Structure formats: C-alpha cells, structure tokens
Amino acid sequence: MVYHGKMGTGLSVEMSVKHGPVTLLSVVETKEGKLMLLTAEGTSVPGPILQIGNTNSRYKFSIGSRAFVNSWNSNGPAHHCAVGLGHISNKIEKLGALLNMKVIKVC
Secondary structure (H helix, E strand, O other), X not given: OEEOOEEOOOOOXXXXXXXXXXXXXXXXXXXXXXXXXXXXXXXXXXXXXXXOOOOOOEEEEOOOHXXXXXXXXXXXXXXXXXXXXXXXXXXXXXXXXXXXOEEEEOO
C-alpha cells in the first residue's frame, strides 16, 4: 500500500495524537538569522481526519482556527512542528530563557 508517497503502514507512516491538551512547537529562523521558539497550546479532539498517510489530528485553540493560523503563520514557522502532550509552553519559555532565545506563544 502507498500512502502520501510512502510504502507501508503503521506508526512510521500514519498516526494521530492522543486526545487532550497539547502544545505545538516550531523552531523558527528570524530575519536576523537567529533561532526562536514558537509555541501554541490547544486541545487534540476527536473527529474525522484526512486519511492520506501523514500524521493528522484535530486541534482546537482558544483563539479559534482562523486567528491561530494567521498568528502562527505570521511568525514564519517551518513546514513541520512538534506536538507534545500537555500544556507545557511555560517549560519552553524557561528553556528559551536559558538558551537566550526569543519565545513567542500564539495561544
């Protein structure tokens, strides 16, 4: 079977995120050439998802979908991001402070 150009099935090809609180994280290069951390807290919720062979989940954000997409994308994130279980932006902010990196929290 071929999914999204990848052969096979299973975790390495397609998965979803456990329902509940989640934090998104993207490492972004600023226009000054420095790295910053971009975060957003939301909730992984049940519902239909695309069956295209990539990791897909449904998320809800406190600021709504449109505001999330506009705010997230206005910060120049990479194509991929990490999704962690729980609301952990405060830990990412502490890491940013230790590494002297700017941290932006979208929501």
